[in-house]
Amino acid sequence: MNTDIISILNKDVLSIKDISKYILYLIVFLFPLSAGGNTWFGFGSTTGIFLIETMIAIAGLMILGFYNGLFEAIRGLSCFQWLVFLSALIYLAINIISMFLSISTFKSEGLVFVYISAVILFFSFYVTFDKADINTLLILLVVACVIVSGIGIYQTVYWFPHLLAIYRGNKINNPDIINLIKSTFRAMGTFEHPNVMAGFLLMIIPSTYLFVIEKQGYSKYLFSIPTFLITLGLFITYSRAGIFLYALSLPFIFLVLRKRFSFIRILLPIAVIAVLAGVSSGIIISTYSSHNKQTLINKYSPSKLLVTNNMSFIARENYDISALRVIKHNLWIGTGPGTYGIAVRRYQAGAFYSKHAHNNYLELTSEIGVFGLIAYLLFIIGIFILLIQGLKQGSLPAGMILVSMGSFAVHTAVDFDYSSPAIVWVLFLYGAIALLLGRRDYET
16 A cells, blocks of 8 residues: 555656646747747737746746755766856855845846746756757757747848838838838847847757758758758848857857768758858848948948947947946946946946946946856856866767857857846756756766
């Protein structure tokens, strides 16, 4: 009788763990679509975030309440796994402390809940998933990424030109809307800004190339189409940093894949997809108005790209100076998570204002202080080390995520992708995958 009861309880624990795993799978698919900050799919800027936070909380409570292997899951962590694990907790703790001392507690609370959700997600993935689940997680991200890119393509091919046609017909009289229509033709997908969408796509693209090259037959084409769409989505954000880092990432993707595949098998799909995406973006540009075409010519002309008197360079320089002024006067505890846009008004340099510093490292330091920055950097460095270890043991997903993390680390130095909860959650998901790959029982 006792044996039967124990057996039933074990089955119940297993079923609850499985349910929590399916919820986590659903979260991975949904958060790029609902928590980017845009209003597509009917979500407001906070509704989608709240939805995902609720789902993460439910999955976390199920795991904490019913899974009895928690201590075993963390007891055998290696030195660098402990570095990632503890730095994530310290980073969260510093954010919470800074929230209580914030210049706007209400503003800080929203961002702290995002970080709490991120740490719960990070912990839940590690204790619930196995290394065999990593490919499934990455595929779900790729599928969500295709939808994001599809929305971006729809925006640039139909939605923005349609609005411009309405403007030309004098059916819109609001000057703010008119200026938006005349200047906005860049894909944003489900994100609040094209540059943020570009930062998100950069974190996923390397894994898509892995799936294309390792598959054979029809499966290869099945993954080639999504990879093409995601690459095209990146191109039509017209993010200079995003496109540059994509081009820079290709040789590193090649070097990782060269460990297992032949030269031609790697180079041909990469070249074909990049060329097709470039040609397709050119066709889309050919449909634009003369105003938009001229804007792109000015944006990508050699004088604009190579000379530091470009307006974008000047603005970013002003943003950096402003952020450094905020840091100078709030070095240790910062102004509070999510409060940079409020604090910078007092220290603004030049005529350019932005609610984000366009440099995540400076913005983060201004908000939670130098100790928060150190905890964040230790978390990133620990992930890099674990991924390098996984790559040395033969894990190609580790290599692809390593390239993604490199793109993320550079892109957030010149833009504000980390302001999006969706990208925060991708980062902590990659942290959990790094922990999984760091387990000593890794098998190729």
